[in-house]
Amino acid sequence: SYEFNSNVWKGKTEFNTGLFLGGEFVDGSDKETIDVINPTNGKLITKVSLGTKADVDTAVKLAHKALETTWGLNAGGAERAAMLRKLGDLMYDHREELAAIEALDNGKTFGWALDVDITFSTDTIKYYAGWADKISGQTIETDEKKLCYTRHEPIGIVGQIIPWNFPLLMLTWKIGPALATGNAIILKPSEFTPLTALRMAALIKEAGFPDGSVSFITGYGHIVGEAISSHMEIDKVAFTGSTLVGRKIMEAAAKSNLKNVTLELGGKSPNVIFNDADLEQAVGWAAHGIFWNHGQACCAGSRIFVQEGIYDEFLKRFTERTKSLKVGDPFEVGVDQGPLVSKPHFDRVMGYIKSGIEQGATLHHGGAEHTGDGFFVNPTIFTDTTPDMKIVQEEIFGPVGVVIKFKDEDDVVRLANDTVYGLAAIVFSQDINRALETAHRLKAGTVWVNCANQLHANVPFGGFKQSGIGRELGEYALHNYTNIKAVHVNF
Numbered sequence: 001s002y003e004f005n006s007n008v009w010k011g012k013t014e015f016n017t018g019l020f021l022g023g024e025f026v027d028g029s030d031k032e033t034i035d036v037i038n039p040t041n042g043k044l045i046t047k048v049s050l051g052t053k054a055d056v057d058t059a060v061k062l063a064h065k066a067l068e069t070t071w072g073l074n075a076g077g078a079e080r081a082a083m084l085r086k087l088g089d090l091m092y093d094h095r096e097e098l099a100a101i102e103a104l105d106n107g108k109t110f111g112w113a114l115d116v117d118i119t120f121s122t123d124t125i126k127y128y129a130g131w132a133d134k135i136s137g138q139t140i141e142t143d144e145k146k147l148c149y150t151r152h153e154p155i156g157i158v159g160q161i162i163p164w165n166f167p168l169l170m171l172t173w174k175i176g177p178a179l180a181t182g183n184a185i186i187l188k189p190s191e192f193t194p195l196t197a198l199r200m201a202a203l204i205k206e207a208g209f210p211d212g213s214v215s216f217i218t219g220y221g222h223i224v225g226e227a228i229s230s231h232m233e234i235d236k237v238a239f240t241g242s243t244l245v246g247r248k249i250m251e252a253a254a255k256s257n258l259k260n261v262t263l264e265l266g267g268k269s270p271n272v273i274f275n276d277a278d279l280e281q282a283v284g285w286a287a288h289g290i291f292w293n294h295g296q297a298c299c300a301g302s303r304i305f306v307q308e309g310i311y312d313e314f315l316k317r318f319t320e321r322t323k324s325l326k327v328g329d330p331f332e333v334g335v336d337q338g339p340l341v342s343k344p345h346f347d348r349v350m351g352y353i354k355s356g357i358e359q360g361a362t363l364h365h366g367g368a369e370h371t372g373d374g375f376f377v378n379p380t381i382f383t384d385t386t387p388d389m390k391i392v393q394e395e396i397f398g399p400v401g402v403v404i405k406f407k408d409e410d411d412v413v414r415l416a417n418d419t420v421y422g423l424a425a426i427v428f429s430q431d432i433n434r435a436l437e438t439a440h441r442l443k444a445g446t447v448w449v450n451c452a453n454q455l456h457a458n459v460p461f462g463g464f465k466q467s468g469i470g471r472e473l474g475e476y477a478l479h480n481y482t483n484i485k486a487v488h489v490n491f
């Protein structure tokens with residue numbers, strides 16, 4: 001159990017620290033544990049079970065049993081909808097506790113965790129509750145006295161592997177559509193942030209999902225994640241994380257049973273600000289675009305392209321806005337940015353800052369670690385970059401933005417599309433024709449016009465190019481989790 005006594009939330013939580021298998025919390029097969037570290041002070045929060053390949057095999061057996069008896073085609077849409085609705089209600093009832101666990105484990109501020117992570121997670125579950133009894137096929141007339149109808153059947157056993165940046169939110173984006181369509185789930189949270197998943201597992205049980213329909217296995221990617229993606233009896237793997245690991249997942253899927261794969265991967269999103277933008281609006285959203293969630297967002301607007309006519313004024317105001325961000329304890333009122341998630345990630349981000357300086361960019365603001373024992377990095381701005389620099393090409397996944405001057409629309413479209421990624425893009429212009437023309441020329445799965453980082457349960461999200469395959473959220477995500485069967489009838 002853990003007692004929170006901060007100035008934003010006082011309360012207690014009980015962590016389950018075992019693997020969630022067959023509706024119970026159990027030790028892993030080899031009884032090993034993994035430390036969960038508080039990124040704000042570097043201290044141990046708790047230890048959770050370290051899953052193994054044998055635990056994945058157990059989860060598969062339990063999932064088969066559930067699909068044959070109480071779940072899959074044996075549970076009606078209305079029944080699944082009721083369970084998901086109940087789960088959404090339970091999450092709402094426990095919203096402050098879930099937000100506190102998320103802030104503790106991940107380092108994001110309690111306020112953001114509550115307003116964004118937990119609220120959106122709850123909305124996602126309720127949105128898919130609405131779909132669960134509306135999964136339907138078509139009737140298609142073929143020849144005279146013959147017809148065909150289609151069924152959208154659950155794929156079966158789906159493995160889901162998620163990252164640490166939005167631990168509960170990514171979990172709900174995955175389980176919402178998979179449970180609405182009746183699949184059995186074996187999910188692995190990130191080894192850095194397993195705690196909200198484990199709290200959520202208890203709520204899933206309370207909501208009435210049958211034993212074995214949902215298993216959560218904590219542990220390392222190269223062990224549990226690899227066991228999931230290469231398993232011969234897991235029918236699909238849905239992954240959110242880096243492009244590097246996405247490639248390994250696809251390879252493992254191809255080498256095993258050719259399982260269905262969806263990938264939500266990295267990004268290096270451009271934010272294009274034209275001379276005719278509302279400057280104050282653009283400054284505010286640009287800061288949100290890159291510094292939201294401490295830059296640990298796949299869609300972070302990390303390359304900020306500013307047209308030459310407003311470049312100096314933009315940079316001045318953007319720097320002032322960046323300086324005003326308060327870095328500190330995520331449980332303090334008024335703090336905008338907590339620590340990065342872990343020591344390895346802190347080292348990685350500091351390494352990128354060093355590389356920017358070494359490759360000749362100007363460190364315009366920030367660049368240093370913040371005081372304290374935690375993994376804090378101050379919001380950072382680079383200027384005078386060249387397109388080949390690592391800080392321009394690679395996903396830093398931290399509070400580090402580059403501001404780049406451009407001449408005209410053709411120039412910026414070329415620069416913005418000069419990346420292997422294609423997750424999201426942002427455009428600021430008060431000329432609707434220019435804004436939309438640019439939006440259509442940018443190679444990205446999402447384009448925000450005069451805003452940034454807007455995500456909704458009913459709007460699809462996913463990447464072009466090496467940012468992924470498939471879409472999450474909205475009706476589209478349901479297609480990730482169903483097999484379409486055509487039944488031909490001769491009468």
Ligand code: NAD
Nearest residue numbers: 162163164189190221225226241242245264265266267298
């Ligand atoms: P990561 O790829 O290192 O890890 C993601 C998950 O994969 C973790 O659970 C990890 O344990 C597991 N994993 C690691 N190696 C594995 C292997 N060989 N086989 C199977 N699983 C393995 O990513 P991260 O550092 O946790 O998260 C950051 C990345 O996630 C960034 O690249 C970010 O852009 C991406 N992301 C994308 C989206 C999106 O919707 N496109 C959303 C959030 C994060």
